[in-house]
Structure formats: C-alpha cells, structure tokens
Amino acid sequence: MIYAKPQVLKPPRNDVLMMTPWFAPIVWEGTYNLDILNEQFRQRNVTVGLTVFAIKKYVVFLKTFLETAEMYFMVGHKVNYYIFTDRPQEVPKVELKEGRNVVVLQVQNYSRWQEISMRRMEMINHFSKKQFINEVDYLVCVDVDMRFNDLVGVEILSNLFGTLHPGFYGSERRSFTYERRPASQAYVPHDEGDFYYAAAFFGGTVKEVYKLTKKCHEAIMVDKDNGIEAIWQEESHLNKYFVYHKPTKILSPEYLWDDNIGRPEILRKRRFLAVPKNHTAIRNK
Amino acid sequence: AFNRLSYPQPFVDKPQRTDVLVMSPWLAPIMWEGTFNRDILNAQYRPLPLKSTTSPSQFTVLRYIRFIQGFIGSANKYFLSGHRVNFYLFTDHPEKVPAMELASEKHLFIIPIQNYSRWQDISMNRMDIISNYIRSRWRYEVDYLYSMDIDLQLFEHIGVEIVDTLVGTIPGTYERRPESQAAIPSGEGDFYYAASFYGGSVSEVYKLTTACFKGVTEDRANGIEAKWHEESHLNKYLLYHKPTRLLSPEYYWDEELSQPPIVKVKRLSSVRKNLQEVRY
Numbered sequence: 239m240i241y242a243k244p245q246v247l248k249p250p251r252n253d254v255l256m257m258t259p260w261f262a263p264i265v266w267e268g269t270y271n272l273d274i275l276n277e278q279f280r281q282r283n284v285t286v287g288l289t290v291f292a293i294k295k296y297v298v299f300l301k302t303f304l305e306t307a308e309m310y311f312m313v314g315h316k317v318n319y320y321i322f323t324d325r326p327q328e329v330p331k332v333e334l335k336e337g338r339n340v341v342v343l344q345v346q347n348y349s350r351w352q353e354i355s356m357r358r359m360e361m362i363n364h365f366s367k368k369q370f371i372n373e374v375d376y377l378v379c380v381d382v383d384m385r386f387n388d389l390v391g392v393e394i395l396s397n398l399f400g401t402l403h404p405g406f407y408g409s410e411r412r413s414f415t416y417e418r419r420p421a422s423q424a425y426v427p428h429d430e431g432d433f434y435y436a437a438a439f440f441g442g443t444v445k446e447v448y449k450l451t452k453k454c455h456e457a458i459m460v461d462k463d464n465g466i467e468a469i470w471q472e473e474s475h476l477n478k479y480f481v482y483h484k485p486t487k488i489l490s491p492e493y494l495w496d497d498n499i500g501r502p503e504i505l506r507k508r509r510f511l512a513v514p515k516n517h518t519a520i521r522n523k
Numbered sequence: 524a525f526n527r528l529s530y531p532q533p534f535v536d537k538p539q540r541t542d543v544l545v546m547s548p549w550l551a552p553i554m555w556e557g558t559f560n561r562d563i564l565n566a567q568y569r570p571l572p573l574k575s576t577t578s579p580s581q582f583t584v585l586r587y588i589r590f591i592q593g594f595i596g597s598a599n600k601y602f603l604s605g606h607r608v609n610f611y612l613f614t615d616h617p618e619k620v621p622a623m624e625l626a627s628e629k630h631l632f633i634i635p636i637q638n639y640s641r642w643q644d645i646s647m648n649r650m651d652i653i654s655n656y657i658r659s660r661w662r663y664e665v666d667y668l669y670s671m672d673i674d675l676q677l678f679e680h681i682g683v684e685i686v687d688t689l690v691g692t693i694p695g696t697y698e699r700r701p702e703s704q705a706a707i708p709s710g711e712g713d714f715y716y717a718a719s720f721y722g723g724s725v726s727e728v729y730k731l732t733t734a735c736f737k738g739v740t741e742d743r744a745n746g747i748e749a750k751w752h753e754e755s756h757l758n759k760y761l762l763y764h765k766p767t768r769l770l771s772p773e774y775y776w777d778e779e780l781s782q783p784p785i786v787k788v789k790r791l792s793s794v795r796k797n798l799q800e801v802r803y
Binding site for chain 2: 240241246250252258264269270427429430432433490
C-alpha cells in the first residue's frame with residue numbers, strides 16, 4: 239500500500255487535541271488514514287452492530303436514517319442494523335448493500351419520553367447478552383432522529399468510545415451539565431470529569447457496551463427507588479460512567495452535529511447530523 | 524474504578540504539543556512528554572496487578588559486562604517504578620555479573636548463553652533466543668515483554684505508558700541505515716524503528732521474534748547478511764503489523780547526539796563506549 243509517510247515533526251493538525259492524557263485518540267478529519275484502518279479491520283473480518291430506537295412516532299425517522307447509513311456508515315464492512323421498535327410493521331423497507339442486514343427487535347413502549355430514553359440502557363444490555371455477543375464484534379448505539387452526511391467508518395471503533403457533545407466541547411468542566419445533586423447515582427463533583435459526552439452516540443466491543451449499559455441501568459433504577467431522576471436522564475449516567483471508566487477512543491463533534499449551532503472552523507466535516515423535529519408533536523405520541 | 528483523582532481538565536481546542544506528531548495515521552499514540560498523565564494511567568492498572576509484570580531482556584557478552592550495573596541500577600529506579608518487573612539477563616559470563624540490590628517488586632534472572640565470536644551473530648540470534656524462551660517459559664511468567672540493549676541507561680521514569688500490545692521505538696538518530704531498509708519496498712515504510720527497544724504482549728512479541736528470525740535465517744541461507752540485520756527485519760515486520768503504540772526518541776536517545784528542543788526528556792540513552800574495545 240502506498241500512502242503519504244507520516245512525519246514525526248509535522249502533526250497533521252495543530253488546532254485540536256488529538257489524544258487524551260490517557261492516550262485515547264480523539265478522532266478528527268486529517269488525523270487518520272482510512273485505507274490503513276480499513277485493511278486492518280477487513281483482515282479481522284469484523285461485523286458492526288448499529289442499534290437505534292424507533293418507539294412510537296419516532297418510526298418516521300427510520301427511512302432517512304437507514305438510507306443515509308447505507309451511503310456512509312461502515313462502507314465495505316459487514317453491518318447489522320438493530321431496530322428496536324414497538325411498531326415492527328412500520329419499519330420501512332430500505333434497499334441494503336451486500337453484507338448488511340436489518341434486524342427488527344420488538345420492545346414495549348413507555349408513556350414518558352424520558353422513560354423511553356432511559357430504558358434504552360436496559361434493552362441494549364439485555365440484547366447484548368442474549369444476541370449481539372453472538373452476531374457482532376462492535377456495537378454502535380445512536381439516536382434515530384439523525385442522518386448521516388459523511389463517512390463514519392472503522393476509525394471510530396475501539397473497546398469503548400464516546401462522542402463529544404456538540405454543545406460543550408469548548409466548555410470548562412464546571413459548566414458541563416453533569417448531575418450535581420449528590421443524592422443521584424449520576425453525581426459528578428465540579429472539579430472532576432474530562433469531557434461532556436452525548437448519549438446520542440456511544441459504543442465499543444459488545445462486552446464493554448454490556449458493562450456500560452448494565453451499570454447505567456442499575457444506577458437509573460437505584461435513582462428511581464430514591465425518587466430522583468438525573469437531569470439529562472441516561473446521558474447523566476453515561477457521563478458518570480466515563481469519568482471512572484475512561485473511553486479508549488473519543489469522537490470529535492464531527493460525529494454528532496446540529497447545523498443550528500453553526501459551522502466553527504475547527505469542524506472540517508459534519509458526518510452525523512440532527513434532523514429537525516417538532517418536539518411537542520413527536521414526543522409522548 | 525478510580526478513587527478521586529485530581530488533575531487539570533483537558534481542552535479540545537488546546538493541544539499540549541503542536542511541535543510533534545502525537546498519533547500515527549492508524550491512531551496509535553506516540554509517547555511524548557506533556558501528552559500524558561501518568562497518575563491516570565497508573566490508576567487504570569491498579570485493579571489489574573497481573574498486567575504490570577513485564578520483563579526487559581538484555582543480552583550481554585563479556586565485553587559488555589561493564590554496562591550491567593549501570594543498566595540494572597538505573598532500571599531498578601526508573602523502569603516501571605512500583606510495578607512487578609522481571610529482568611532476564613542473558614550472558615556468557617554469569618559469574619561476572621555484579622551483585623545488585625533491587626526494589627522488592629523487581630527480580631533479576633541471569634540466564635547463561637554461549638558466546639559468539641562475531642557481534643553480528645549475537646545480534647541476529649537474539650530473536651531466536653527470545654522466541655524460544657517465550658514458548659518455554661515466559662508466557663507463563665509475564666504478560667508483557669520488552670527487549671532492550673544493555674549499553675543503555677535510564678535517566679528518567681519510563682512507566683506504564685509503554686504497556687500495550689505491540690510497541691516500537693522511534694530512535695533519536697534520524698539517519699536511516701540504507702542496508703536495513705533493504706527488506707522494505709521503496710516508497711513504503713511509516714517510521715524507522717530501533718531494535719534496541721521494542722516489546723508488547725507476550726503473544727505479539729512471540730510472533731514478531733519468530734517472524735524476524737525466520738527472515739534472518741532465510742537471508743543467511745541465501746548468503747545475504749545485511750549490516751543491521753535484526754533491525755532490518757524488525758522494520759519490515761512493523762510495516763506490515765503496525766505497532767499499537769510508539770515511543771518517541773525520548774525513549775531511546777543516542778548520547779552522541781545533541782538534544783533538540785523537541786526532546787524535552789531523555790529517558791533512555793546510550794552510554795558512551797569505545798566501539799572498538801567492546802566489539803572486537
């Protein structure tokens with residue numbers, strides 16, 4: 239394979255942090271060679287599972303989600319789309335490339351959107367043990383009200399990865415919207431924490447995602463027993479987990495963006511974008 | 524899990540080093556001073572005591588005996604301080620190895636080997652010896668294994684930041700040896716790696732040393748002997764099996780060179796020797 243040689247004295251980017259203090263790469267455009275990585279992952283013949291939840295009216299997002307995933311997600315690799323839904327008959331038929339499958343998992347719904355959001359941890363955990371461990375090597379867990387806009391490939395794969403929340407990548411840790419009430423299991427003190435991660439995009443090996451979702455679900459249930467709900471639901475618990483179980487790779491905001499925020503210079507690509515939605519119309523329906 | 528660790532927040536738009544490459548194009552971290560926090564790393568290793576057992580293996584023949592004290596003494600102080608380390612010292616004169624006092628978590632094993640009349644032969648057979656010892660013994664004793672030259676000393680801490688599946692070092696000499704590139708097709712090659720310090724998990728080092736010695740043997744059968752033989756095959760192997768972590772020139776410095784500003788810390792450095800005296 240012929241490619242441009244890396245140079246010890248010439249970093250490809252000097253405007254961004256490329257690595258955390260515990261050596262987790264932070265994935266930005268320009269910092270990796272996709273050809274090398276594709277070859278490494280093809281040699282291992284990996285299969286990637288993509289989990290997405292389309293409960294109640296959220297089924298309406300599936301068509302765009304799947305069609306853009308076909309164009310941009312893990313191109314050239316084996317993919318299983320795991321669609322968690324209470325309305326299996328409303329899952330659209332989308333033409334899939336070779337080596338890619340849709341698996342529909344029927345689950346119950348809940349009346350409150352917060353509950354639906356938080357129960358994702360339990361459901362991913364349950365199916366990881368029952369099914370995913372036998373079918374895929376890596377799990378990528380994302381929100382459904384999104385569309386792929388550029389390549390999202392094997393550069394994201396690692397034992398445990400999280401994504402920088404687009405609203406907080408430049409913030410001081412005391413402004414992170416961690417849960418600040420000590421009564422909650424998700425509590426993080428003001429002088430701790432590295433980044434604020436988004437619950438809309440996380441993943442890792444099946445084993446690591448199993449451990450993460452188990453811990454988060456258990457913490458959510460303890461909070462429930464104590465009559466408290468974390469400020470940003472499962473995202474608060476995810477952030478607590480990542481303070482004490484540091485991710486082995488972090489995705490830059492290129493991997494989770496909302497065009498309403500704007501286009502800062504630091505952002506050379508917008509790979510995964512929020513789809514505009516009417517919150518009142520779609521939630522709790 | 525962690526106990527409470529206090530450290531400054533990392534900032535996404537504030538890279539700590541902009542003068543050097545901190546990550547390879549396949550996302551393997553490159554170790555440079557200022558880019559890592561050893562407290563965080565040590566905390567990650569605490570619940571996994573097994574992982575901290577590593578072993579640098581050195582080779583000394585009689586004329587190199589003088590380096591043992593300096594190497595072992597400095598490694599005792601600076602190499603994976605606080606973690607369990609077995610030093611495996613191969614020598615043709617075990618009786619001449621000086622007595623040395625080591626920290627409680629460090630152990631020294633002296634293994635006798637035959638001498639070779641040519642220093643090139645010693646260098647080339649290292650791979651075979653390491654490969655054999657992994658198969659017969661080390662895979663039961665350690666999790667990670669590192670091979671280091673003996674004529675080196677540590678001047679600063681080398682810690683758990685080096686522990687990863689397959690680790691290569693980019694040496695402080697940028698002068699590439701043409702003969703040692705003979706095995707690599709022109710135009711290819713990522714970095715130039717030094718045979719003086721490499722390592723990784725026991726299984727990965729086994730694969731590497733077995734492959735490299737096979738290459739050496741094949742060359743020999745064809746009557747070829749490239750000057751920097753062992754290093755040549757190491758570089759070819761690491762081109763096609765990319766390291767998961769790289770060590771910057773801080774981790775292998777040539778004492779003869781003047782220290783450029785990019786090298787803020789000299790952790791491992793060659794010690795001056797009279798080449799004529801030790802090799803012939």
